[in-house]
Amino acid sequence: MSPNNAPSSNVVKGSPSKELFISMLTRDISLIDAISDLVDNCVDGAIKLKGRGKFTGLEVNITLKEDCFIIKDNCSGIDKDLARDNAFRFGRPSEATQIDYSVGQFGIGMKRALFKMGKKFEIRSVSEKASFSIEIDVNKWSKREDDWDFKFKELIEEKFPLGERGTEIIVSSLNPDVSERFKQKNFLSELRTKLELQHLINVSRGLVIKINGYPIESTQLKLLNSNKFKTAYWGKRFKMYGNTYVRIYAGIGEEHLDKGGWYIFCNNRLIQGPEQSIISGWGARTPVRIPKYHGQFSRFRGFVFFESKAPSFLPWNTSKTSVDADSPIFQNVRSEMVRLMRPIINFLNKVHDESAAYLSRILEEKYLQEEIDSATLKDYLHVRTSGSFIAPTPKGLVKKTNEVAIKYIRTEDRVEKLKNFFKVSSPKKVGEKTFDYTYDRECKK
Amino acid sequence: MTIPMTESVKNNIPSYERIDYTLRPAKAIERKMLCEAFRRLLNFSDLTEYRYVGFSSVFFSDFSLIHKSLGLTDMISIEKEVKDKGRFMFNRPYKCIRLRFGYSYDVLPAISWAKKIILWLDYDYKLSESMFTDIGTFISRAQTGSVILLTVDVTPDNLPDKEGEKSRYEQLTERISKAKIPIDVEEKDLDRENYPRVCYNIINNELEEVLAIRNGGLEDKLKLNYKQLFNFIYKDGSSPMLTIGGVIYSNSDKDKIAKCNFKRLDFIKSEKDKFDPYRINVPKLTFREMRHLDKTLPSSKGEKLRFLSKEMIDDYSKIYRFFPNFVEAEIH
Numbered sequence: 124m125s126p127n128n129a130p131s132s133n134v135v136k137g138s139p140s141k142e143l144f145i146s147m148l149t150r151d152i153s154l155i156d157a158i159s160d161l162v163d164n165c166v167d168g169a170i171k172l173k174g175r176g177k178f179t180g181l182e183v184n185i186t187l188k189e190d191c192f193i194i195k196d197n198c199s200g201i202d203k204d205l206a207r208d209n210a211f212r213f214g215r216p217s218e219a220t221q222i223d224y225s226v227g228q229f230g231i232g233m234k235r236a237l238f239k240m241g242k243k244f245e246i247r248s249v250s251e252k253a254s255f256s257i258e259i260d261v262n263k264w265s266k267r268e269d270d271w272d273f274k275f276k277e278l279i280e281e282k283f284p285l286g287e288r289g290t291e292i293i294v295s296s297l298n299p300d301v302s303e304r305f306k307q308k309n310f311l312s313e314l315r316t317k318l319e320l321q322h323l324i325n326v327s328r329g330l331v332i333k334i335n336g337y338p339i340e341s342t343q344l345k346l347l348n349s350n351k352f353k354t355a356y357w358g359k360r361f362k363m364y365g366n367t368y369v370r371i372y373a374g375i376g377e378e379h380l381d382k383g384g385w386y387i388f389c390n391n392r393l394i395q396g397p398e399q400s401i402i403s404g405w406g407a408r409t410p411v412r413i414p415k416y417h418g419q420f421s422r423f424r425g426f427v428f429f430e431s432k433a434p435s436f437l438p439w440n441t442s443k444t445s446v447d448a449d450s451p452i453f454q455n456v457r458s459e460m461v462r463l464m465r466p467i468i469n470f471l472n473k474v475h476d477e478s479a480a481y482l483s484r485i486l487e488e489k490y491l492q493e494e495i496d497s498a499t500l501k502d503y504l505h506v507r508t509s510g511s512f513i514a515p516t517p518k519g520l521v522k523k524t525n526e527v528a529i530k531y532i533r534t535e536d537r538v539e540k541l542k543n544f545f546k547v548s549s550p551k552k553v554g555e556k557t558f559d560y561t562y563d564r565e566c567k568k
Numbered sequence: 569m570t571i572p573m574t575e576s577v578k579n580n581i582p583s584y585e586r587i588d589y590t591l592r593p594a595k596a597i598e599r600k601m602l603c604e605a606f607r608r609l610l611n612f613s614d615l616t617e618y619r620y621v622g623f624s625s626v627f628f629s630d631f632s633l634i635h636k637s638l639g640l641t642d643m644i645s646i647e648k649e650v651k652d653k654g655r656f657m658f659n660r661p662y663k664c665i666r667l668r669f670g671y672s673y674d675v676l677p678a679i680s681w682a683k684k685i686i687l688w689l690d691y692d693y694k695l696s697e698s699m700f701t702d703i704g705t706f707i708s709r710a711q712t713g714s715v716i717l718l719t720v721d722v723t724p725d726n727l728p729d730k731e732g733e734k735s736r737y738e739q740l741t742e743r744i745s746k747a748k749i750p751i752d753v754e755e756k757d758l759d760r761e762n763y764p765r766v767c768y769n770i771i772n773n774e775l776e777e778v779l780a781i782r783n784g785g786l787e788d789k790l791k792l793n794y795k796q797l798f799n800f801i802y803k804d805g806s807s808p809m810l811t812i813g814g815v816i817y818s819n820s821d822k823d824k825i826a827k828c829n830f831k832r833l834d835f836i837k838s839e840k841d842k843f844d845p846y847r848i849n850v851p852k853l854t855f856r857e858m859r860h861l862d863k864t865l866p867s868s869k870g871e872k873l874r875f876l877s878k879e880m881i882d883d884y885s886k887i888y889r890f891f892p893n894f895v896e897a898e899i900h
Contacts, residue, residue: 308769310777311750312749313747315751335752
């Protein structure tokens with residue numbers, strides 16, 4: 124290196140490069156999660172406007188086309204000071220003001236989502252005291268090496284009525300792979316399914332989310348309820364972690380392999396679920412042993428809600444796709460989850476054993492299964508709860524002391540003939556009749 | 569993923585024991601039309617270089633026709649009813665037909681895809697998740713010039729008439745996951761009139777998605793395109809059936825596909841009219857009526873029969889070349 128153009132000082136460069144944000148960080152998030160992140164911003168607007176009340180009248184419209192992406196809401200808009208100081212900054216300064224119970228707190232989500240999708244962005248926002256627009260051309264911006272700032276294209280400072288407020292973000296010059304995905308109808312269906320799960324609580328609070336004009340549905344978290352079943356409930360406020368309030372509901376629901384497991388929410392946003400791995404306790408060894416998730420447990424449902432005014436205390440990662448499993452608060456809650464799971468696992472094992480015993484004719488009736496069948500599915504907020512899961516206990520083996528079960532296999536055509544002969548309708552009856560027939564003739568004294 | 573059992577499997581009665589396949593005129597007509605279209609693949613390569621893969625059932629109708637009229641000798645029939653193996657072997661009309669027992673989603677990944685393939689997934693049940701596996705296998709493996717056909721039962725699900733009964737939408741989501749259902753589909757789209765189109769869209773969306781994934785790994789001249797050729801709707805018994813399909817070809821084979829000139833055949837449904845199904849309606853005519861009409865065809869300006877409706881005559885004139893020759897006699 125020639126000494127002429129080498130920096131004379133002994134400063135080692137530590138500033139980030141724009142390339143890191145444009146093409147590296149975007150790899151940490153999937154396209155669908157990037158879109159979810161933008162929806163989170165809208166939800167924060169809704170929270171700012173309505174607090175913890177109903178979101179009635181608020182709407183998020185997402186439009187995906189081959190050549191552009193638009194997300195538009197009629198929530199509170201981005202405040203101009205927030206825009207100037209924080210919203211477009213990379214990372215959020217620690218003194219930045221927070222919306223209570225918000226979901227977008229890392230100061231990375233929106234930028235990362237936009238960089239992920241395309242090369243040109245346009246943001247228009249109308250808030251209570253000002254409206255502004257910003258246009259960003261990533262190619263031009265990335266060439267200005269040490270200037271990270273964006274500039275308002277237009278700024279009007281006046282009062283805007285509620286009905287006019289909102290934010291619209293348009294991404295054009297889509298990256299080719301993104302444009303290819305947006306063309307796929309299945310991508311839209313997949314996005315819908317994901318948003319329906321992630322935002323189910325916000326949708327049930329009245330927020331309307333539309334994809335290309337079609338509203339997503341509100342999915343309910345349902346548990347079995349009857350006078351014999353009680354869902355396990357546990358709640359605790361963690362004073363040392365920003366007063367985070369945690370609630371756990373654990374019980375049984377619909378039998379569905381793909382839907383069984385834990386659902387973990389942070390400030391009403393689903394972070395992970397159905398979670399079927401060690402993260403949520405499947406295969407855990409402490410405090411009690413739990414088997415790995417499999418078909419026998421497909422009725423298991425657990426819902427965990429972390430809520431905090433200060434979202435930085437919540438145990439989630441920056442892409443909001445996973446819990447921060449190492450955080451002390453999650454570790455603590457996880458041990459409660461595992462504890463609450465065990466009685467449910469025990470019960471589901473008994474249901475399984477009962478079914479096996481019934482099939483091999485050791486049991487005459489499926490008592491537990493009948494109790495499950497006669498219970499009804501209800502939203503988790505309206506089920507009977509208790510400190511631990513309560514379920515009917517099996518009546519015990521109905522097997523009478525001197526009786527044994529016989530099981531054997533014969534070809535269908537021959538069994539059919541015997542059914543006709545004995546005028547009975549089931550193979551089981553054929554077995555009984557043939558046994559009695561032989562016994563009466565050959566063994567009876 | 570759990571693969572749902574098909575209805576026929578649940579009932580334990582294979583469809584060939586429920587329906588006499590030889591008495592299905594619409595299906596016979598469709599088969600002949602497909603064969604005529606396959607003939608145009610000559611521009612891709614000699615037809616004898618193709619392999620035909622299908623579900624023959626015990627009647628082997630498609631296999632016989634394709635072997636006799638196109639000369640294909642590499643043929644594989646997939647059959648799930650292993651217990652009737654002997655019966656299938658007995659009914660196999662030609663030695664060149666090889667039988668593979670098992671479910672298509674198990675058999676297809678195991679066969680060789682080195683040749684161009686004509687694959688007819690002639691399901692006799694409703695759209696279900698396991699079909700996506702078969703579409704996926706074809707789209708991710710097949711060579712340029714290969715043809716895929718898929719037939720499904722498009723009878724709408726039961727209309728819930730009592731409270732607490734599952735909506736048609738719910739019944740659909742029990743067979744396929746919601747992430748495969750287009751976002752614009754509502755309960756009202758699942759009626760007799762619109763349900764076939766919903767099935768059509770679901771199948772096509774899947775084809776497109778898998779194709780895009782495969783193309784992601786191919787250089788430009790090898791990138792594959794899907795050209796729809798078929799969109800038939802017909803009904804022999806009580807169930808309406810939908811057959812859709814087409815050919816996949818690489819960018820470098822664009823000229824070849826143009827030379828095939830599929831458009832010359834009036835039952836081909838590609839480009840602009842691809843969404844509008846070609847309906848095979850079989851008019852119930854006597855042999856004498858048909859022979860009479862034959863004399864006035866192909867130009868239909870000739871003498872009409874005053875006791876036949878115009879609709880019957882039009883239906884017949886569309887399909888007369890493909891009409892099956894049923895003979896009601898046992899020849900000794």
